[in-house]
Amino acid sequence: MAKIVYHKIPQKISQKGLKELENLRQMDDDDIDYSDAPPLNKKQLDEVARIVRERRERMPSITLRIPSQILAKYKELGKGYTSIMAHILCEYIQEHSQT
Secondary structure (H helix, E strand, C coil): CCCCCCCCCCCCCCHHHHHHHHHHHHCCHHHCCCCCCCCCCHHHHHHHHHHHHHHCCCCCCCCCCCCHHHHHHHHCCCCCHHHHHHHHHHHHHHHHCCC
16 A cells, blocks of 8 residues: 655645646656766664654554444554544644634
């Protein structure tokens, strides 16, 4: 199963911006130009991973009762399904808060 990646898209975006986003979505990995980004060695990648782990916001662990069929659907997404659930809850709150 493909990894699900969420990116925040600004509330207002121009037609040109929407077209550029769609072009990027359709781009194959082979079409990406890496000429200005030299490959990283294992030590550098490990350091980046360490920094990301340290900066990751730790969320409190809770117990939540939800219908079993809903849980089963989320589990079908694989590892990280609880993060996806948290993301959906955050998005809902952002969309429905009167800020």
